[in-house]
Amino acid sequence: MTSKPYVAVAEGVTKVFKNGKLEVQALRGIDLSIEAGDFVALVGPSGSGKTTLLNLLGALDQPTSGEVELVGQRLTKLGKAQRAKLRLGSLGFVFQAYNLVPVLTAAENVEFVLELQGVGKAQRRARALEVLGELGLAELADRRPNELSGGQQQRVAVARAVASRPKLVLADEPTANLDTDNAEQLMQAMETLHDEHGVTFVFSTHDPRVVAHASRVVRLVDGKITSDERREER
Amino acid sequence: MTGSVSARYALRSLVRNGRRTALSIIGVAVGVGLGLLAISMIRGADSMTINAAAGGGMGHLRVVPAGWTESRDDDLRLASGADALAAIRGVEGIAVASPRARVGGLLGLGTRAAHAELTGVDPSTEPQALRYVRDVSAGRYLRAGERGAIVIGRALADRLGAELDDELVVTALDAGGEMQSLLLVVVGVVETGSREIDAGIAQVPLADVEQLSGRDGFAEITIVVDDVTRIDALRQRVSGLELGGDEVVTWAEVAPELKQNIDSKAGFYNVAIMVVLLLVLLGVASAQLTGVLERRKEFAVLAAIGMRGVHLVRVVLTEGVAIGVAAAGLALLWAGPIAWHLAQDGIDLRTFWKSDEGMAFAGVLIEPVFYPVFGAWLVPTALGLSLLATVLASLYPAWFATKTDPALALRVDR
Ligand SMILES: Nc1ncnc2c1ncn2[C@@H]1O[C@H](COP(=O)(O)OP(=O)(O)OP(=O)(O)O)[C@@H](O)[C@H]1O
Numbered sequence: 001m002t003s004k005p006y007v008a009v010a011e012g013v014t015k016v017f018k019n020g021k022l023e024v025q026a027l028r029g030i031d032l033s034i035e036a037g038d039f040v041a042l043v044g045p046s047g048s049g050k051t052t053l054l055n056l057l058g059a060l061d062q063p064t065s066g067e068v069e070l071v072g073q074r075l076t077k078l079g080k081a082q083r084a085k086l087r088l089g090s091l092g093f094v095f096q097a098y099n100l101v102p103v104l105t106a107a108e109n110v111e112f113v114l115e116l117q118g119v120g121k122a123q124r125r126a127r128a129l130e131v132l133g134e135l136g137l138a139e140l141a142d143r144r145p146n147e148l149s150g151g152q153q154q155r156v157a158v159a160r161a162v163a164s165r166p167k168l169v170l171a172d173e174p175t176a177n178l179d180t181d182n183a184e185q186l187m188q189a190m191e192t193l194h195d196e197h198g199v200t201f202v203f204s205t206h207d208p209r210v211v212a213h214a215s216r217v218v219r220l221v222d223g224k225i226t227s228d229e230r231r232e233e234r
Numbered sequence: 235m236t237g238s239v240s241a242r243y244a245l246r247s248l249v250r251n252g253r254r255t256a257l258s259i260i261g262v263a264v265g266v267g268l269g270l271l272a273i274s275m276i277r278g279a280d281s282m283t284i285n286a287a288a289g290g291g292m293g294h295l296r297v298v299p300a301g302w303t304e305s306r307d308d309d310l311r312l313a314s315g316a317d318a319l320a321a322i323r324g325v326e327g328i329a330v331a332s333p334r335a336r337v338g339g340l341l342g343l344g345t346r347a348a349h350a351e352l353t354g355v356d357p358s359t360e361p362q363a364l365r366y367v368r369d370v371s372a373g374r375y376l377r378a379g380e381r382g383a384i385v386i387g388r389a390l391a392d393r394l395g396a397e398l399d400d401e402l403v404v405t406a407l408d409a410g411g412e413m414q415s416l417l418l419v420v421v422g423v424v425e426t427g428s429r430e431i432d433a434g435i436a437q438v439p440l441a442d443v444e445q446l447s448g449r450d451g452f453a454e455i456t457i458v459v460d461d462v463t464r465i466d467a468l469r470q471r472v473s474g475l476e477l478g479g480d481e482v483v484t485w486a487e488v489a490p491e492l493k494q495n496i497d498s499k500a501g502f503y504n505v506a507i508m509v510v511l512l513l514v515l516l517g518v519a520s521a522q523l524t525g526v527l528e529r530r531k532e533f534a535v536l537a538a539i540g541m542r543g544v545h546l547v548r549v550v551l552t553e554g555v556a557i558g559v560a561a562a563g564l565a566l567l568w569a570g571p572i573a574w575h576l577a578q579d580g581i582d583l584r585t586f587w588k589s590d591e592g593m594a595f596a597g598v599l600i601e602p603v604f605y606p607v608f609g610a611w612l613v614p615t616a617l618g619l620s621l622l623a624t625v626l627a628s629l630y631p632a633w634f635a636t637k638t639d640p641a642l643a644l645r646v647d648r
């Protein structure tokens with residue numbers, strides 16, 4: 001496993017938010033390469049630019065300057081619809097909250113992404129149940145989000161994110177609303193998917209116990225990367 | 235429909251906001267139901283007007299001499315004769331075909347005189363073509379083959395001071411400019427209830443008009459059909475017969491002002507229905523927009539995971555269609571039975587319009603009771619009106635949904 005392909009590359013990326021006359025420099029020159037199979041924790045104080053960076057790596061936004069390349073495609077060359085297509089085909093997302101569509105069951109939430117990808121009815125149902133089963137959620141497949149605990153909801157969100165076999169899964173503070181036990185369970189679910197299927201994860205967090213799961217830790221301060229460490233042992 | 239997750243998403247979102255959805259459905263159903271009733275009544279009133287005009291002597295169709303439509307010249311005569319008349323009477327769907335010819339003349343009785351337009355008719359068919367002469371209030375109607383007899387309206391009889399069996403002297407100018415005179419015995423007096431119409435009734439055997447005018451043959455053949463909706467088809471059929479250059483026209487061409495009246499009324503009602511639908515549409519649009527705004531976070535998450543604008547539009551439009559179909563059903567449920575009852579019992583205009591005189595409009599005696607139309611057409615009309623309102627109402631909210639910024643999904647409201 002010497003020359004792993006890059007799934008995401010940021011080069012000299014800056015992001016400036018303009019609020020009227022006020023300009024906020026959210027990112028000031030980010031160089032970062034995410035390799036296939038990485039399990040990256042993005043850490044840093046509040047306001048350091050973690051969410052902003054994840055937005056760019058997730059093709060949800062465009063950089064002010066610099067270039068982001070996702071699975072070989074230059075983000076600045078893509079229009080809105082093409083970015084949506086890229087997200088649907090190659091990326092998975094886990095958000096801090098409100099991940100799931102409340103009127104759909106756990107399985108339907110997972111199926112939804114597959115349906116958008118054009119996967120046939122029987123196949124997508126089977127795939128949804130397979131992923132939910134892998135994360136120990138088989139029993140909960142037909143429950144609606146309001147019948148699930150916060151931890152269960154987040155794990156369903158992870159199931160949805162990986163169901164379409166994305167090249168990269170991005171998670172912005174996925175454990176922020178969870179207690180220690182549920183946070184631990186969620187991290188273990190992500191770790192299993194990483195170890196067994198080689199799913200690439202980049203997640204931001206404030207929680208040191210969550211950081212402990214990462215094989216690579218990128219630290220952001222004030223819109224700049226101040227350290228980027230790989231750890232073989234975790 | 236329920237096979238696709240996005241359809242389930244749309245329908246369950248409606249169920250989740252059951253109260254708002256129900257209010258939207260009721261709102262549309264009320265508007266559409268009113269629209270259905272209005273259309274049912276307009277159609278009933280229109281066919282009543284057309285039939286009243288047709289039975290008032292105009293006919294649904296009329297065979298006229300070439301050039302008559304432009305000149306309106308009553309001195310023109312048809313090329314068609316008895317053979318053509320027999321052929322027309324043989325066409326299936328034609329209730330009656332009655333030949334006529336007119337001549338203007340002076341009626342005199344003793345010292346009194348009145349100008350009148352004499353209509354020469356075929357006594358065996360005329361009462362079916364002109365319902366006013368069906369009930370003769372005094373005396374009798376003309377008999378087939380009879381000569382020198384006249385049936386007049388009450389107003390004309392009063393003007394002349396004429397009574398049954400009086401002999402009227404009629405004087406007219408013939409085709410060659412010569413004065414022609416005839417003695418006509420009053421065999422019947424007609425009372426329609428409208429003096430305006432009574433004043434215009436003076437019917438004599440066709441042969442007497444031929445003699446007075448010095449012109450042989452028919453000036454027109456007036457046709458009444460069984461089914462108003464087949465007027466155009468029957469016109470084609472009759473035109474296909476051997477008519478020697480004569481033209482077949484519809485009531486609308488005979489009386490363009492009546493047609494215009496019906497059309498402008500239809501225009502007015504269409505605008506009224508559209509206004510009601512527009513109000514309904516605005517209500518639904520606001521409810522749908524609220525629904526979209528409430529789900530901004532949901533839509534942002536869906537947009538973030540790659541749901542494209544067209545998919546979001548489809549979800550919102552599915553909701554609009556579902557509301558529309560449900561509302562159409564509800565509209566039929568409440569307005570259908572009412573329309574059915576009205577179609578059975580009719581609407582009696584005398585309850586709104588108190589008058590002893592018969593109701594006459596533009597020389598036509600209007601039936602005081604008309605029957606709104608009920609039929610299978612109500613279903614597609616209900617669906618059409620309903621979906622028009624709800625789908626249009628969903629367009630702006632749908633467009634708004636596509637404007638959702640997917641990056642919103644990562645931002646947490648604190
Ligand atoms: N849409 C926006 N408009 C204006 N400023 C923004 C916007 N998004 C982020 N910012 C600013 O950019 C900077 C970086 O914000 P960002 O959300 O990326 O930080 P973060 O590291 O995710 O913080 P936290 O840990 O609190 O989530 C902050 O100063 C923030 O106020």
Ligand SMILES: [Mg+2]
Binds near residue numbers: 050172
């Ligand atoms: Mg953040």
